[in-house]
Amino acid sequence: MNKDELRRCMIARRNSQNNKDIEKKSQTIISNLSKLSVYKYSKFIFVYVSFRSEVITKGFIMNAIKDGKRIAVPLTLAEKKIIQPCEIRSLNELAPGTWGILEPKKGNYKVVDSSQIDLAIVPGLAFDYSFNRLGYGAGYYDRFLPSMNSLAIKIGICYDFQLIDSLPAEKYDIPMDVIITEKRLLFRDPNKISLRK
Incomplete structure (x- = not known):
């Protein structure tokens, strides 16, 4: 299966879930994420805003703001x-x-220096056990x-079926440091990041 076929397959499978399953799995994933020491000690978090059947991040964003974290979200410049x-x-x-x-609403946003971010929560259509990520294909991330x-620590969050054995990797691909699904947590360097506060 090539990348485009895999993208179509993962989108179809993700969209086939019902809302209750998406919410339940998302809550488990976000709970595991929030227990990481890297979350506790992070000061500035970049996180995607969930769309359609992606792992839901809106509750995480609200709680992180309550926890005193600085939060940045993506603004897409399509051109x-x-x-x-x-x-x-x-x-x-x-x-x-x-x-x-x-x-962020047009004309009312504050672009920040990405080098200030110490934790990034990254979406993907698939991840593999070598911590590679498959995105939507436009190369934004x-x-x-x-x-x-x-x-900065890069965490990929996804449903467990989106974690596969191997993805084709390119030289410019940036691997994740952690992958979190509703069933498991994977650490590229287990000595670098601990789970509990």
């Missing part, structure tokens, strides 16, 4: 094929943007992730 991290203090600062995804501090 340049890039995303910019924009700091928000409330979900009320978001409105439907590119492709209907919630983004391939361009964004290298702009972050090299010490």
Whole structure:
């Protein structure tokens, strides 16, 4: 199966879940994420705003803000094929943007230096046991992730069926440090990150 076929397969499988399953799995994934020491000690978190059948992140964003974290979410600049991290203090600062995804409202956002981010929560259509990620194919995260501090922790969150044995990897692909599903947590370097507070 090539990348495009795998993308179509994963989107179809993800969309076949009912809302109750999506919510339950998302709650488990976010609970596991919130127990990581890297979350406890992080100061500035970049996190995608969930769309359609993706792992739900809106509750995580609200709780992280309550916990005193600085939060940045992606603003898509489709004409340049890039995303910019924009700091928000409330979900009320978001409105439907590119492709209907919630983004910081036009003319009312604060772009931040991506090197300040110490934790990134990254979406994907599939991940593998070598911590590679398969995105939607436009390369937005391939361009964004290298702009972050090299010490920033990158966490891929997905449903367990999106974790597969192997993905075709390119030289420019940035591996994740952690992958979290509703059934497991995988650490690329177990000595670097602990689970509990």
